[in-house]
Amino acid sequence: MSVHGPASILFCLLLSMLTILTPASSHPPRSQCKLTQRTALCNNSNLTSVPVGLPASTEELQLNDNLIKTLHDNSLHYPSLTTLSLACNHLEKLHANTFQHSKLLKGLNLANNNLDVSYLETSSALKTLRHLKSLDLSVNKLDEEMTAVLLQNLTSLEYLNLSGNLLRRLDESSFRDLQQLKELDLQRNLLFEIDNAFDNTPRLQRLNLALNYLPCLMDFHMTQLVVLNASHNFIEWFISRQEINDTFQLETLDLSDNNLLFFPFLPTVSRLRNLYLSHNIVSFYEHLDDNVTFPNLTATVKFYNLRKNTENITAKLWDDSLHGDISSVEILDLRANQLQYFPHGFIHKMPSLSRLRMCTNCLESLNLTSEQFSGNLYELDVSNNRLKEIVANDVTLRTLSNLTYVNLSMNELDCLSSGLFFPLPSLRSVDLSYNNICLPQANSGLAWKVTASLRKLYLKGCHLARIPPFAFSGLSLTHLELSENPGLRGQESIKILSRTLNHLGLGNTHVGDLDFRDFVNLKSLNISCNSLAHLPASILSLDLKELDLRENKLTTIPSDQANTLASKLHTVFLTGNPFNCCQSEWFRTFEATKTIHMVGQSDIECMDLSRTHSIRRPQTFFCHEEYGESIFWYILLFVPLCICFVVISMTVLCTVKPKVIQRSIKKKYLKPTSY
Numbered sequence: 001m002s003v004h005g006p007a008s009i010l011f012c013l014l015l016s017m018l019t020i021l022t023p024a025s026s027h028p029p030r031s032q033c034k035l036t037q038r039t040a041l042c043n044n045s046n047l048t049s050v051p052v053g054l055p056a057s058t059e060e061l062q063l064n065d066n067l068i069k070t071l072h073d074n075s076l077h078y079p080s081l082t083t084l085s086l087a088c089n090h091l092e093k094l095h096a097n098t099f100q101h102s103k104l105l106k107g108l109n110l111a112n113n114n115l116d117v118s119y120l121e122t123s124s125a126l127k128t129l130r131h132l133k134s135l136d137l138s139v140n141k142l143d144e145e146m147t148a149v150l151l152q153n154l155t156s157l158e159y160l161n162l163s164g165n166l167l168r169r170l171d172e173s174s175f176r177d178l179q180q181l182k183e184l185d186l187q188r189n190l191l192f193e194i195d196n197a198f199d200n201t202p203r204l205q206r207l208n209l210a211l212n213y214l215p216c217l218m219d220f221h222m223t224q225l226v227v228l229n230a231s232h233n234f235i236e237w238f239i240s241r242q243e244i245n246d247t248f249q250l251e252t253l254d255l256s257d258n259n260l261l262f263f264p265f266l267p268t269v270s271r272l273r274n275l276y277l278s279h280n281i282v283s284f285y286e287h288l289d290d291n292v293t294f295p296n297l298t299a300t301v302k303f304y305n306l307r308k309n310t311e312n313i314t315a316k317l318w319d320d321s322l323h324g325d326i327s328s329v330e331i332l333d334l335r336a337n338q339l340q341y342f343p344h345g346f347i348h349k350m351p352s353l354s355r356l357r358m359c360t361n362c363l364e365s366l367n368l369t370s371e372q373f374s375g376n377l378y379e380l381d382v383s384n385n386r387l388k389e390i391v392a393n394d395v396t397l398r399t400l401s402n403l404t405y406v407n408l409s410m411n412e413l414d415c416l417s418s419g420l421f422f423p424l425p426s427l428r429s430v431d432l433s434y435n436n437i438c439l440p441q442a443n444s445g446l447a448w449k450v451t452a453s454l455r456k457l458y459l460k461g462c463h464l465a466r467i468p469p470f471a472f473s474g475l476s477l478t479h480l481e482l483s484e485n486p487g488l489r490g491q492e493s494i495k496i497l498s499r500t501l502n503h504l505g506l507g508n509t510h511v512g513d514l515d516f517r518d519f520v521n522l523k524s525l526n527i528s529c530n531s532l533a534h535l536p537a538s539i540l541s542l543d544l545k546e547l548d549l550r551e552n553k554l555t556t557i558p559s560d561q562a563n564t565l566a567s568k569l570h571t572v573f574l575t576g577n578p579f580n581c582c583q584s585e586w587f588r589t590f591e592a593t594k595t596i597h598m599v600g601q602s603d604i605e606c607m608d609l610s611r612t613h614s615i616r617r618p619q620t621f622f623c624h625e626e627y628g629e630s631i632f633w634y635i636l637l638f639v640p641l642c643i644c645f646v647v648i649s650m651t652v653l654c655t656v657k658p659k660v661i662q663r664s665i666k667k668k669y670l671k672p673t674s675y
Contacts, residue, residue, distance in 0.1 A: 073097035093118035094125035139164035170197035238264035266324025278335035387411035433460035483507035551576035562586035581606035
């Protein structure tokens with residue numbers, strides 16, 4: 001039987017309202033995600049859950065920097081999803097069925113969260129991802145036990161990031177199921193022990209162990225590894241397993257910033273190309289293998305496996321073969337060690353060597369002939385040593401036909417000899433700074449032999465007193481650095497290079513008002529520390545991009561000069577000048593020009609009669625607007641006049657009418673009492 005009337009109509013209206021309101025209250029609101037093809041970008045949106053309503057075809061979902069704490073079952077309704085990023089949330093837990101609708105997921109980023117809170121349940125969720133290739137668990141406060149649980153059964157994983165966690169020890173169980181792993185990042189943990197941890201990762205090619213607490217790397221036998229970064233640890237020894245005859249695939253080995261005592265004991269057969277050993281305490285001890293001079297020194301050291309006590313490692317310290325196979329090394333970085341010499345034949349073992357970086361060591365001599373450097377040598381840096389001489393014969397010089405960059409700065413080299421500035425056809429840059437160099441005369445027999453190819457010459461701080469005429473004759477330099485040679489005379493000789501120079505350094509040379517008009521290609525000029533009271537007018541005609549005017553005596557820069565420079569310069573150095581606060585319009589000009597960068601702008605200061613100010617704060621200056629004169633001049637003039645007027649007035653009042661003053665005081669203050 002049908003029911004009609006007002007009651008039925010009211011019932012229908014209520015039912016319609018419930019139908020409309022129920023979806024709005026039972027589902028989370030759709031987020032403001034940016035959709036690009038099949039990618040949804042929902043980063044930094046204050047989301048507390050995974051957004052709904054995105055296209056079902058979404059393949060990549062970015063949810064970084066949100067407020068999501070838990071991924072519930074059925075949170076992800078996107079069956080095509082292959083990449084999911086949840087970095088920098090407050091994620092603590094992934095429910096076991098979180099990914100039941102996203103079985104195709106290959107890349108998962110969970111970095112910088114709190115997965116240590118509920119790692120057991122999160123592990124159950126990860127186990128369901130059978131196609132996962134990449135997993136980022138960095139910065140999650142995970143220790144080795146938590147990590148081992150989270151990584152169970154992830155047999156398809158190829159990339160794993162565990163950096164920034166709390167791992168201390170690793171053993172054979174740590175990565176047991178990661179048979180397909182190719183890249184592993186373990187940097188910034190607390191690792192101090194690794195015991196066969198990588199025996200179950202036969203495909204591992206890139207391993208990052210940087211910034212841990214490892215004391216040594218012994219029995220290295222990972223033949224498949226291509227890149228190993230173990231920098232910034234406390235490693236004293238690196239010893240590879242010497243009896244392995246298989247070729248190690250290692251191409252890059254970074255052991256910089258450790259405590260290495262010896263050159264690493266490299267594999268017997270390898271493909272090593274890049275060897276980074278800077279900032280250690282490496283030295284060679286071949287000279288100790290002398291029974292006459294050192295009769296009581298042993299030649300071998302034995303290492304024991306303290307945990308199992310089943311295998312000993314013996315290292316022959318003074319044996320040349322301890323270097324292993326270095327025949328393919330192209331880059332050797334030995335900066336900041338304690339090397340005094342190269343062992344006999346050491347350099348000759350590296351026929352592919354192209355870059356040798358030896359700055360900040362203890363070398364006293366360098367014989368390019370006896371060391372037998374390769375013809376592939378491209379860069380040679382032996383700066384900051386104790387070199388007194390460099391020896392090379394004509395055959396060696398012809399061999400070094402590819403040598404392009406040479407840095408000999410900060411040594412004890414004396415005046416140039418015919419063997420020092422060798423005629424190398426490819427040489428483009430030579431740094432002789434901070435040696436006791438004297439420039440050759442054109443007819444002295446010691447003139448430059450490097451002619452055509454040389455482009456950059458650094459002679460900073462070489463105690464040069466004078467530049468001989470035609471010292472740079474025959475050169476086509478684009479970069480000449482002569483700074484830190486106080487009292488240098490003969491700057492006119494530089495004009496030989498006026499058509500080719502792009503950079504000229506004359507800082508702290510006491511240069512006067514040198515005429516720069518002929519330097520038509522000059523882009524960078526350093527005339528700092530020269531006591532200049534005004535800008536050389538000749539620089540205004542140049543198309544300079546960089547100008548260094550630090551530590552001079554400039555009080556202002558005239559408006560016309562400032563406008564000219566502002567239209568050309570990209571970078572200007574101005575700190576350390578006694579600028580006048582009341583003549584600082586040039587600063588406003590530079591500041592208003594958006595294309596010019598004033599280096600150290602906040603440190604540029606000016607002075608008025610009261611004190612020193614930051615030139616960026618003009619409201620603190622008291623200057624006459626029209627003439628730029630300080631108001632303090634008027635104060636100093638007005639105050640004495642006021643004082644004189646007051647003194648004279650008081651004198652007149654006290655001497656001419658003293659009785660009148662007394663009578664006035666009595667009348668006002670001396671009144672009879674009421675009693």
